[in-house]
Amino acid sequence: MRARLALYSAQIEHEHREILLKDKHPTFLKISPKGTVPVLITKAGDLIEESMDIMKWALDNNDPEHLLSTSSDTYFNSFISIVDNNFKIHLDGYKYSRDDDKNKIKYRDEACKFLNELNLKLAKNNWLMANDPKICDLAILPFIRQFANVDNNWFSNQPWPNIHRWLNSFLESNRFLSIMYKYKKWEIGHSPIHIKKFSL
Ligand SMILES: N[C@@H](CCC(=O)N[C@@H](CS)C(=O)NCC(=O)O)C(=O)O
Structure with missing residues (x-):
């Protein structure tokens, strides 16, 4: 939820992949063997594996609410x-x-x-x-x-x-209320879930 809140406030459009903790997808574990969520991959291909780091990364990009x-x-x-x-x-x-x-x-x-x-x-x-x-x-x-x-x-x-x-x-x-959606578990071949920018 921390990551979702920061991406929402930073108005960063992204693809969401839901990971089921009881049944972690091998693709996810290959990318992030420590196996915890959230994980974010930036457009440049950098991997961010800690929720606070994702918050700071997102808000360093854009912080219209001055959360930082x-x-x-x-x-x-x-x-x-x-x-x-x-x-x-x-x-x-x-x-x-x-x-x-x-x-x-x-x-x-x-x-x-x-x-x-x-x-x-x-x-x-x-x-x-x-x-x-x-x-x-x-x-x-x-x-x-x-x-x-x-x-x-x-x-x-x-x-x-x-x-x-x-x-x-x-x-x-x-x-x-905007970030609290439940998504279906991600599988290869599913249509991507694009999270659009919300107006604040
Ligand atoms: N310090 C990490 C902790 C993340 C964490 O523990 N996430 C839980 C879900 S909220 C998790 O992925 N647990 C792994 C599991 O249950 O297998 C962070 O804040 O990113």
Whole structure:
């Protein structure tokens, strides 16, 4: 979702190939043996295999919403790395543990430490760094959405009014609604799915 959001904002037309994680196409694994998505191949043939690198590449090309205007901020960088190296582990543990697994709640409690902090950081502005979204919002929101979706009822009862407002603004935005299509798994011979430029 990070990559889709950045390509949307950068208004970069591209071909989308849906990879099924349970059944990764050999062509995909040949191109990117580490086997994680997203992966982007540029027109020049360069391979970009990390979602944050795809975001930065896309927005370095075109950034009409000035999403990168805070990207050199140490606050932004440390926040993203907490999400990628720490929160994501707790999110996956919470999301993929069975309901009767006591570790599920342990993972959720760990994730809550970050969410308590996030709620405080969102008290000042509508978005994390300003009154409009920046790359750090778009890099973090997909994971907060996943966390909320594990148990929406529990999530909406937590004392996080700023996170609720922030997540809802994102979920109701044109950007989110425009990129949230589900595509059929890519196969050789399928007609290419061309993603056209959206007007922002
Ligand atoms: N650090 C990578 C992580 C990417 C990642 O873990 N993606 C997941 C899907 S959201 C994946 O491809 N997992 C591989 C699998 O489940 O086999 C990035 O942000 O690009």
